[in-house]
Amino acid sequence: MSSQEKRLAGEAAIRYVEKGAIIGVGTGSTVAFFIDALADLRDQIQGAVSSSEQSTAQLKKYGIPVLDLNATGPLNIYIDGADECDPQRRLIKGGGAALTREKIIAEASAKFVCIIDSNKRVDVLGTFPLPIEVIPMARSLIGREIVKRGGQPVWRDGVTTDNGNWIIDVHGWQIADPIALEKDLNQLPGVVSVGLFARRPADVVLIGDRLMD
Known part of the structure; x- marks a missing residue:
């Protein structure tokens, strides 16, 4: 069921792709289904900004131009998956x-359209x-700080990476206040990025081919 939902979510996200747009494209197994579906629209979009070498390779395989975010400026739409999603997206x-x-x-x-199972x-x-x-040199330092915070x-x-x-x-x-934790961890020297997308959550979440309530 999970694989089927991922495929449905990837294909459903196509409805948010506008003609002539530059698409922000994430990474992962659900996004791979989205890129497969996006291939049919490659002549209707300008290209994509990719978040990983993995997605870049798949986009290029389909002949979809991969563009530099510094050159494109702001994007209209970003499609990506997630490992977890709470009720506030x-x-x-x-x-x-x-x-x-x-x-x-x-x-x-x-x-930001998030596609999940x-x-x-x-x-x-x-x-x-x-x-x-x-x-790399901050690994032990950050580890000690995490232990202080109960992790x-x-x-x-x-x-x-x-x-x-x-x-x-x-x-x-158990992250009851993800915005506060994201802010706290971001202040630690040596942290590049935290995998909490709370300050900037998803705008739309698709579970399979349906919107999350």
Whole structure:
């Protein structure tokens, strides 16, 4: 059911794509279905701004131009998945280690459409470990700060982000105030980006082919 919902969500997001637009494109298995569907519209859009090398390769495979955000300026629409989504459309993202570029594109976009399957819908964020991208030399420092805040940091050993950094996954948090936690963690020296999309949540959430209530 999960794979079917992902496919339905990816295909349903096509209805938000406008003719002549530049599309912000996220990362992950659900987004891969969206890119498959976007291939049929490649002659009707200007191109895409991609959040990862993985998505860039898939877009280029279909002949969809991949553009630089510095050159495009603000985007009308960003399509991406999530690892968790709460009732206020606040998200945990970063399971695919692309959270920093995803957060940049989301911030640059007027509308953020999040596409998920029903397993990603939660009442309180935190069951999925919270990814934090860190400068490598800050890994232990950030780990100690997380422990002070009641979290259990686990280094995602062997994973380097597209930006050349490392990921710490934080277990054991039930995140009642994701905006406050996002702000707090962002202040720690060595943190590049936090996988909480709370200050800038999704505008629209599709679970399969239906809108989340």
